[in-house]
Amino acid sequence: MTGALVFAGVLLLVNGLLAILQGISAIAQDDVYARIGDYVFKANLTAWGWILLGLGVLAVGVGAGVLQGAWWARITGIFLASLSMVAHFLFLPYTPVWSVVMVGIDFFVILALALAPDASGTASASGRGNASAAR
Numbered sequence: 158m159t160g161a162l163v164f165a166g167v168l169l170l171v172n173g174l175l176a177i178l179q180g181i182s183a184i185a186q187d188d189v190y191a192r193i194g195d196y197v198f199k200a201n202l203t204a205w206g207w208i209l210l211g212l213g214v215l216a217v218g219v220g221a222g223v224l225q226g227a228w229w230a231r232i233t234g235i236f237l238a239s240l241s242m243v244a245h246f247l248f249l250p251y252t253p254v255w256s257v258v259m260v261g262i263d264f265f266v267i268l269a270l271a272l273a274p275d276a277s278g279t280a281s282a283s284g285r286g287n288a289s290a291a292r
Contacts, residue, residue, distance in 0.1 A: 162231075165269035166223035169234055172241065172262055173216030179255075180210030205248060212241050223270070231270050238266040 183206030219237050222230030242263040245256040 159273050161269040161273035162223055162226075165234060165266050165273065166220050166230075168262055168266045168269070169216050169220030169223060169238070171220075172238075172259065172266065173213045173218075173220055175259075176209045176213030176216060176241070178213075179252075180206045180208070180213055182206070183209060183251075202251070205251070208244055209248070212237070212244060216241065231273070234270045235267050238263040238270070242267075 183202050185206075186202065215237055219230050219234045223234055242260050245259040245263070249256045
């Protein structure tokens with residue numbers, strides 16, 4: 158397993174745990190989040206809490222899969238980090254600084270998962286092209 162995959166897996170685990178805590182706090186109607194007035198994407202704080210809790214639970218599972226080297230976890234991790242990025246962008250009015258930080262973390266997760274070399278040991282498409290050109 159490469160360092161990029163370990164980095165992405167750990168970031169997904171941490172991102173998931175923090176989203177779970179953020180979701181629980183929003184579901185509990187805690188005073189952590191400011192009440193906002195008129196916003197284009199109208200959803201109450203409880204709905205955002207359930208969305209973040211669900212994304213967090215999925216991120217923890219996918220992060221564990223990435224750390225175990227599961228083949229499905231890389232693609233699922235990219236998709237999940239993209240969903241998390243959109244969700245945190247929409248959650249921006251509630252926690253502006255934290256949402257920007259989470260969007261940045263999601264960007265690095267996507268980058269690490271997309272650029273990590275294939276761990277299966279099979280030749281890549283460019284490697285096959287070079288091998289066939291050498292024949």
